[in-house]
Amino acid sequence: MSSRRMLSIAVFAAVAVAVPVAAAAPSTAAPAPAHSVSGYVGSPQEAANNKAFYDAVMKSAQAKRAKLGNKTAAVTVVYSTSRAPSFRTQIARSAQIWNNATNNVTLAEGSNYDFYYREGNDSRGSFASTDGHGSGYIFLDYRQNQQYNSTRVTAHETGHVLGLPDHYSGPCSELMSGGGPGTSCTNPYPNSTEASRVDQLWVNGLN
Numbered sequence: 431m432s433s434r435r436m437l438s439i440a441v442f443a444a445v446a447v448a449v450p451v452a453a454a455a456p457s458t459a460a461p462a463p464a465h466s467v468s469g470y471v472g473s474p475q476e477a478a479n480n481k482a483f484y485d486a487v488m489k490s491a492q493a494k495r496a497k498l499g500n501k502t503a504a505v506t507v508v509y510s511t512s513r514a515p516s517f518r519t520q521i522a523r524s525a526q527i528w529n530n531a532t533n534n535v536t537l538a539e540g541s542n543y544d545f546y547y548r549e550g551n552d553s554r555g556s557f558a559s560t561d562g563h564g565s566g567y568i569f570l571d572y573r574q575n576q577q578y579n580s581t582r583v584t585a586h587e588t589g590h591v592l593g594l595p596d597h598y599s600g601p602c603s604e605l606m607s608g609g610g611p612g613t614s615c616t617n618p619y620p621n622s623t624e625a626s627r628v629d630q631l632w633v634n635g636l637n
């Protein structure tokens with residue numbers, strides 16, 4: 431019923447964030463100017479951010495892999511959940527979903543991480559953020575994760591780390607349609623096209 435309306439509000443909030451709106455930003459808000467973000471329901475900077483985040487993670491994972499001297503193994507992308515304790519279950523499920531769907535990249539939790547998850551309140555909702563210099567995180571917004579299926583939100587944002595752009599006009603069967611199909615969409619799985627795209631991007635871990 432009101433999902434469309436909430437979506438519009440969320441999109442508006444995402445657009446309005448570039449303007450210095452008074453008292454809109456809670457203390458947990460992500461650093462905005464130097465960072466670019468791509469959200470679950472839309473962001474004006476999303477396209478550039480998707481690429482930058484993926485590039486940064488790929489570079490970080492490749493550097494560690496090169497140290498190991500194995501150039502043919504699937505790339506392992508390591509993440510931390512220490513700053514998103516409320517979402518450990520959803521994050522683990524999201525990683526499992528992606529690991530089951532793809533062959534050329536593996537997500538694993540660990541200490542020497544390539545990116546991290548964090549949680550809090552932000553008017554932009556959930557998003558993937560990077561400074562474009564090898565540092566990135568996925569922000570999980572409490573309110574949005576109650577409105578939308580939390581595992582889908584987490585898996586969607588993780589899809590950005592793996593290199594996928596948003597496609598809000600897509601159906602619920604697409605993971606990267608994000609909040610586009612509304613709050614009733616609970617599908618946390620990428621479709622075969624999305625999984626294939628990730629495998630192409632990470633084939634042999636080379637560009």
Ligand SMILES: [Zn+2]
Nearest residue numbers: 468469470596
């Ligand atoms: Zn997105």
